[in-house]
Amino acid sequence: MLLNYHQLGSWKWFLTGFTVLAAVFLLLPILFIIALSFGSSQWLVFPPPHWTTHWYRELFSDPRWLESALTSAEIAVLVMIFSVVIGLIASFGLTRGRFAGREALRALFLTPMILPVVVFAVAIYALFLRIGLSGTLTGFVIAHLIIALPFSIISICSALEGFDRSIEDAAVLCGAHPLEAKLRVTLPAIRHGLFAAAIFSFLVSWDEVVVAIFMASPTLQTLPVRIWTTLRQDLTPVIAAASSLLVGLTVVLMLLTALVRKGMKS
Amino acid sequence: MAQTVYSAAGSDIAQSAPQVKPKRQPNGFPAVVPALVLIVLFFVVPITALLVRSVLDPKPGLGNYAQLLGSWTYARVFANTFEVAALVTILSVAIGFPVAWMLAIMPRRWGAVIFAILLLSMWTNLLARTYAWMVLLQRTGPINKLLIYLGLIDHPLAMVNDLTGVTIGMTYIMLPFIILPLQGVIKNIDPAILQAAALCGANRWKCLTRILIPLALPGVAAGALMVFVMSLGYFVTPALLGGTSNMMLAELIAQLVQSLVNWGLGGAAAFVLLIVTLAIYALQLRLFGAGRLSHGGQ
Known part of the structure; x- marks a missing residue:
């Protein structure tokens, strides 16, 4: 029963929740970098005050x-x-x-x-x-x-x-x-x-x-x-x-x- | 088929006439020569040379090893290294086991999403991921802000330039390496065994602690050893997240060679890391057989 997802009963919610959290932990830093790259703050304030493509321009101009x-x-x-x-x-x-x-x-x-x-x-x-x-x-x-x-x-x-x-x-x-x-x-x-x-x-x-x-x-x-x-x-x-x-x-x-x-x- | 017919015929003739030799099969050795030359010239030779240097440079003897193993500065580096590797291993197993378990039995559609996230995280450039954690964990970063906002802390925590940051960043990097193989191990466990246990009256906890965990244990141990040994020799993440005051072994080796140009001592430190790594792999081979390292052997 522990190896059947539908028979896990109350454990199902706990384990699913845990897995979702772990997935978020794995995904978040990656989404975070992308958000940051469009943020206007030089000091990486998050959430950014404004959105910009300035950093990409700086990247390509060098x-x-x-x-x-x-x-x-x-x-x-x-x-x-x-x-x-x-x-x-x-x-x-x-x-x-x-x-x-x-x-x-x-x-x-x-x-x-x-x-x-x-x-x-x-x-x-x-x-x-x-x-x-x-x-x-x-x-x-x-x-x-x-x-x-x-x-x-x-x-x-x-x-x-x-x-x-x-x-x-x-x-x-x-x-x-x-x-x-x-x-x-x-x-x-x-x-x-x-x-x-x-x-x-x-x-x-x-x-x-x-x-x-x-x-x-x-x-x-x-x-x-x-x-x-x-x-x-x-x-x-x-x-x-x-x-x-x-x-x-x-x-x-x-x-x-x-x-x-x-x-x-x- | 042809082989058996041939040899059967051969054994009949064998008594009277000299056996006809089958056309010699090429033994395949020439095919491995290019790779072998490459590995010997640019892997075996330089590493051996480095180890030789550790006992010859600056003067013959074990002076470098005495210096390395006899000073508190370096003892601290070894302690940091083992401490972080052990913590990262424990955390990776604790987080990885439930996730691997779910991944093995989840409905396919959701499993595929988690799987894609794992691959994305694993394949994304290491420096990019480390950079993310440097920003996330810094004094004015989002995590400190969130913790203050929630009222959990009064002052920002110093997580960067500290082993806390290194541990978090390394756990993040190692998680896929334990989840992916462990998921396969759990998938191969026969659900009927757990069904049988349940029928015999075992409750969930008993099923978990007496059956599922013991059956998954070889996979857990193999994964844990791999994470531990990878963490011991990790360079990039500890160097960026740990700062110079919390040095780990790989960083020490790099610094001895690059900044201090002390090849003898650097070589000695490299040799220590090499021996520890090989010893742990030998342990793994002994415990779990050769299946993981050289698959398909006889």
Whole structure:
């Protein structure tokens, strides 16, 4: 009866109320930033005395914001491409390979996801200082790739494990080259895994801040670094405007994911 | 199918003629080489180098560790870190369990709404969320104003630059990480077990404390350990909401390296964090098996 919503009796109202409160707790800060970004108060008085788009204009009139957003996008797209390609190839090896230490290797590939980012950030920063990659685009892409790869491998591996390999074998038996069978039979079948890998990899890089703080140079800053350095000085509403745009991006990505999932089901 | 026919035929011939070897299957290792090279070069090597540095820099020996573990300043940092991580874990479980429970059994339509909110919160940029809490919790912020308006406090509470703010902000960030997996665990519990208990005369409380909670416990423990270990190494939120006087371990590591350029001590602190993290994951593996880390293994 505790696992049947309609048989909960008086508990139902208490638990539902609690869940609604928790949902409000999760949603409120996000709505709050959006409201704040349109508020006229420099000192973030809430509720705002007037409504304005001033902060958005200020955001767009400062070329440094746009520049850092473009840098972030460039890095994130590169990371996404490499992460999906390398992750796909590795996932084939991990799910179908027959070699000693396969499980240990899988664990190794997932380690960057569970270790505290700050440890990795300090370590890669030290290495990149030595080999001259700190503060370069290549450096950013490599560092973010290490963090993104586990997400890609998890998504693609689970898609490959759910794919019936005999379909690919059938294509080979019918005369397709093994590579052609992989490209034209297997890849379309696991496209939801590839899509998830791409989205996760993009987001991981786009939102990554810890490694970026260490590596950023005055000439190469990602958007999170720009927000971070501004936040350390003051809580200007310009950040609220930038954050609201980021929330907008999240919503777009979520809708896109939902659409793709729906499209794949039908 | 083809395999069995082949080997059956093979065993017949085996006595008289050398067995025909099946065409060698590629063993798949070359496929993992690019990822392996990348991980070894840019993950294993730099982290090992950092740890080596912690015992060599500035001079060989365990001096850095003695300094790190022997001073009150750093002891305070460790205490802050464990205190916040423990509090965040307790709060996340306390809030997360009922929500996960409801999410598992709620009517689909409402469940989808809650689910969307969880994803939105989880996917929104971390800095944006932390910024929201910095403003919400500040001295003149809406929460202090509301509490004063309600007559609950006379003077604004100092929640930013204080571990209170860090705890609230971190709990906010960790909640989805416990609700989502726990929801799956509760969904997999067979309702018939609770039905049976009710038929045998157990009341709601007994059903909850004797059946539902024990059955969900592995999920709760796994989620709690994950939240705890993530909180231990968290950098951004503690740094922004806690201020410099309430430092946590990740922030200390960053500061040792970035501001003080003390690579040896920073490396030692990183090593401590690394060991604690790995120890907790090892505990988790031992308690709950490898299912969570490497799914699909044999």
